[in-house]
Amino acid sequence: MDTRTHLLDQAEGFARQRGFDGFSFADLAEGAGIRKPSVHYHFPAKGDLSLALIDRYRSVFLDKLHGIADIETTGGARLLRFLNLYREASEGGRSLCLCVALSVTQSALPKDSTATLAAFHRDVVAWLEAAFRLGKSDGSIRQITDPKAEAQAAMAQVEGAQIMARAAQDIARFEAGIATLVGRTT
Template identity: 60%
Template structure:
């Protein structure tokens, strides 16, 4: 693995576990086994690091959504697979998905990172809207009325559920927070 990838991997883990403001370049220096000057070589500022993290994460998440679409034919199956992405990211209450971790510290992020985070949320909301539109025709999600509103509400519910699971230091808070959404999948 190259140094830049190792820095991104470790920074993502730390941001998801501690929050973006909860680690420093010294933490990355220790984790990767390089000098702090080498960290700065790859990422001159922590803002540059946040942007690189979010660009990489957004692409990975978009790829996962595409894989869900390709492998699940019903709206309900897609919704349940989507919920599982967030469940896995919670890591039993030890972590948050990167988008939630960065959203919590948005004011400390540069505009480029905030713009990428906004685009991430737009992409996910559009994907969820397509899922709820499919549900109107396949009937596998109960009580769908406005796919766009449903998508925005589902994203807010799942990201909020992540925070609840993290606060509870376990999956029970997450599961309780998504239970009404999960129950609608037929």
């Protein structure tokens, strides 16, 4: 693995477990066995690191969503698989998905990073809207009135559930937070 990828992997792990403000370039240098100026070679400032993290995460996450849409034929199955992505990212209540972690500390990010983070959320909500629209038409998600509103609410619900699980370090909080979504699928 190249140094830049190693640094991104470490930074993502730190951000997901400690928050973006919870680590420094010195932490990254130590973990990679390099000097701090070498970290700056790859990422001149922490803002550059945040943008690289969000770009990479967005690409990987959207690929996963496209993969779900390619495999699952019902809206309900797509929603359940979506929820599982957040469940897995929660690591039993010990972590947050990267974009949840960055959203919490968004004021520390430069404008280009917050714009990319907002684009990530728009993309995911659009995917969820399509899943709810499909779930309404195929009957696999009950009680849908407005797929767009449902998608926005589901995103808030799943991200909030992940934060609650992390705060308690208990995955049961996540499961309780998403139970109404799960219960609506057939």
